[in-house]
Amino acid sequence: MDENLIYKPRQFDLSGLNGISDQTLEMHFKLYEGYVKETNNLSEKIAAILADGKVDQEEMPAYSELTRRLGFEYNGMVLHEYYFENMKKGSTTTDPDKASAFSKAAESSFGSYDIWKADFVGVGKMRGVGWAICYQNPANGRLSNHWISLHETGNVSGFAPVLVMDVWEHAFLLEYKPAERPKYIEAFFSNIDWDACEQRLVKDVGNKAGA
Numbered sequence: 381m382d383e384n385l386i387y388k389p390r391q392f393d394l395s396g397l398n399g400i401s402d403q404t405l406e407m408h409f410k411l412y413e414g415y416v417k418e419t420n421n422l423s424e425k426i427a428a429i430l431a432d433g434k435v436d437q438e439e440m441p442a443y444s445e446l447t448r449r450l451g452f453e454y455n456g457m458v459l460h461e462y463y464f465e466n467m468k469k470g471s472t473t474t475d476p477d478k479a480s481a482f483s484k485a486a487e488s489s490f491g492s493y494d495i496w497k498a499d500f501v502g503v504g505k506m507r508g509v510g511w512a513i514c515y516q517n518p519a520n521g522r523l524s525n526h527w528i529s530l531h532e533t534g535n536v537s538g539f540a541p542v543l544v545m546d547v548w549e550h551a552f553l554l555e556y557k558p559a560e561r562p563k564y565i566e567a568f569f570s571n572i573d574w575d576a577c578e579q580r581l582v583k584d585v586g587n588k589a590g591a
């Protein structure tokens with residue numbers, strides 16, 4: 381494989397967030413690096429099976445298991461990148477500007493930004509291991525909030541992730557008890573980089589092929 385297509389962990393300068401310690405971040409970056417490494421490992425192992433141009437019958441069990449794990453590792457990698465990328469240090473706000481494109485999209489999709497937020501926070505509080513993600517449908521610009529089990533179950537193909545919140549307990553366990561997830565969600569909102577979210581909004585709504 382082309383050397384440029386091998387994934388390398390990205391670096392994020394987030395030290396000093398509100399309510400999420402540097403210790404948590406360091407541990408979280410290490411976990412993220414594990415997903416990058418495993419994505420590369422799985423790809424390499426699958427490529428080795430394909431090296432002779434076919435998947436032999438006796439290779440099917442190993443090939444199937446590797447391929448099933450690929451969605452978990454790939455999503456584990458990219459969701460962490462979205463998550464780290466939509467936070468910034470030094471934030472003094474919790475909500476986007478009322479006149480911003482995000483607020484307007486939330487309003488047209490949910491009736492108001494506050495209702496969008498109640499839904500997103502509600503999704504984040506759901507019991508289970510996973511993520512809360514606000515997606516945008518590129519066909520019509522509509523925002524919708526989704527619960528993702530683990531990393532891979534519940535993502536909507538082709539939708540653009542706009543705001544991604546990790547609610548696995550490793551994201552907050554050093555600061556908050558498992559039952560204190562709402563406090564972590566509050567801390568997360570005080571660190572959101574709304575400009576980064578805005579940049580993810582689809583620029584040419586309705587112009588995607590097949591829309």
Ligand SMILES: [Fe+2]
Nearest residue numbers: 546548550551
């Ligand atoms: Fe995580």
